[in-house]
Amino acid sequence: MEILTGLESRLHHIRSTLLVVLALYVSYRIYQWIYKAYRVRTRFYDIPSLPRHRIWGNLINAGERLKPSLKRHPDYGFEEIWRELGEPGCFLVDLAPVEDRGFLIIAEPQYAEAVVSSTEQFKYSIPKSNTYHALKPVLGAESIITKEGAAWKAMRKRFNPSFQPRHIHSLTGSIVSRVEIFVGRLQSLAKSGIIFKMADYSQDLTTDIISQLTIAQDFNAQSTPEGHGEKSPTGLLTASRRLSEMVYDVGQGVGWHMIDPIRPLKSLFYESIFNHKLTAIVKARIGSTDTTSESKRILQLAVSGLCPNKALIRSCVDQLKSFLFAGQDTTATLIQWMCYEMSKASHSPNHATSLTRLRQEHDVVFGPHPFSALQILSSLATAESESILTTKLPYTTAFIKETLRLHPPAATVRAVPWEATSFSLPFSSHPVSIAGLQIYPSLYLIQRNPNVWGPDAHLFNPGRWLDDAYLAGLPVGAYRPFERGPRNCIGQGLAMLEGMLVLVSVARGFAFEKVGLTGRAVVDGGEKEREVWSAHAVTSVPVDGMVMRVSMSEKANFRP
Secondary structure, eight states, X not given: OHHHHHHHHHHHHHHHHHHHHHHHHHHHHHHHHHHHHHHHHTSOTTSOBSOOBTTTBTTTTTHHHHOGGGOSOHHHHHHHHHHHTTOOSEEEEOOTTTSSSXXXXXXXHHHHHHHHSOOSSOTTOSOBOGGGGGGHHHHOTTOTTTOOHHHHHHXXXXXXXXXXXXXXHHTHHHHHHHHHHHHXXXXXXXXXXXXXXXXXXXXHHHHHHHHHHHHSOOOOTTTSOTTSGGGSTTSHHHHHHHHHHTSOOTTOOSSGGGTOSHHHHHHHHHHHHHHHHHHHHHHHHHTOOOOSGGGGSHHHHHHTXXXXXXXXXXXXXXXXXXHHHHHHHHHHHHHHHHHHHHHGGGTOHHXXXXXXXXXXXXXXXXXXXXXXXXXXXXXSOHHHHHHHHHHSOHHHHHHHHHHHHHSOOOOOOEEOOTTOTTOEEEOSSSEEEOTTOEEEEOHHHHTTOHHHHOTTTTSOOGGGGGOHHHHHTSOTTSOOTTOOSTTXXXXXXXXXXXXXXXXXXXXXXXEEEEOSOBOOOOTTSOOOOOBOOEEXXXXXXXXXXXXXXXXXXXHHHSOO
16 A cells, blocks of 8 residues: 555656646747747837737738748748838848747848858858758758858869859750750650640759769659659659658748648658668769769769768768759759740730740751751760850840749848847948848849839840840849859859750740640630749749640741
8 A cells, every 4th residue: 555655656746747847848938939029029120011019020911921821932922011011122021939030031132132242240141041951851961052151161162163164064965865855755745735734844854964964873754654763652753852842831830730740750751762872872973983974973073082981972962962952943943934934925925026036046046947956066066065055045045034033943041140230231221230130032022123123024025134235224133043142053054054955945846835824814805814823842833833735836847
């Protein structure tokens, strides 16, 4: 009996202790909640914002525009707030305590320049935000995208030679061979007339390109059916894409995803597959004594002369994860939007004029055959093909730049340390400290801002890039799809090259038709159909995967 009494006493003591610990933990969390809200709520009143509730800040009035049920990119919500505030150069969105910092949304380039440029206080620009932590399974802990300070600088220096224009153009032949497969797939789709998602085809293409250029590994994404090979449930490509899908969306809000016990287990499963397969590939490539052209691949150049130890292998795996993610995702989105802008030629006189001018330029450079460009470029020496792509196709370059201006696929988020009290932005009245804020230069707002680009900022007009007087009047940093400053996108030259090769290979031979969400006016006077918009899926992507139909162009059907 005494034993039972003693046992009950111990259990009661344990329960009491656990309750005290739980109460202390809850109290601490509540204190943190209040402190975070107070720290943001009592500052930054010099910055334009919607009315801030004493307790909820902008969680309600901004949250209505950012809620996930709208199935749209947060930029659209920010645009509504920006217009309501009178289109200021930047504005505050106070989401504390759900977010431990306020968000400064930037809509004009001069403020974006101040954030991403090197300063005496921040040698390599303001550090990245902790919102990137959610990308760790996709990018790796040692990613060049998330590293800071001297570690980032050393890594960037190691990979810079691999992304120099001369080296990138030396790989044109490899890219051309993958684009040829892409063209063949489109020809099959044109013959069948079936409806498809351009996202699937463009992502397969960019996956084949970036994997071949980085590690000389052909995953055959364009020729492998779903469920087979690296697209099988345990395949590397499946793991990569599932990991991207499971990243928490910015602005997703409070909900089941925060305590879902299955999601992290699935993420760990796919991350293990991804890491295991890439590690095997990296070990094989680093240990290779190959002296052929394959040794010019990005990985081999980056590790040349370095001792192949565990740390190097782990770092290389994370960089490959980063390049595979960025290289396939953002460039695939660019291709989708280029095809969409060409599809509007069927119902928009402005787009019809642009497409005609684009095709005329290709006829002059590559001859009248609609599919001659890739064959000509692959037959030339590197210097000759580089000359054509960089100097002979100004309107093609303008078409791509205008697509990236209106549809930027990615952006950066920075965080000013709380202790950096002297870091301020030059407002018109006086400098305002932004210490403690997360900074989001919204490329969507900056690159569509009529105060920057003029009254036609919302229109697709490649010709603006050929107007020297117009360009001279733009403020510094107005165009920034690859961001600017020391931490700009290392792969921007490769992305432009891929865009050029795709555009010269499809613009004359195909007619693209958007299916649904066309933005087209109804003939009988009904309401205009809604135009396809962007959703947030780590990067900015077309909400429907760019559902299209493709046919052979008149030029392709009736060529002599």
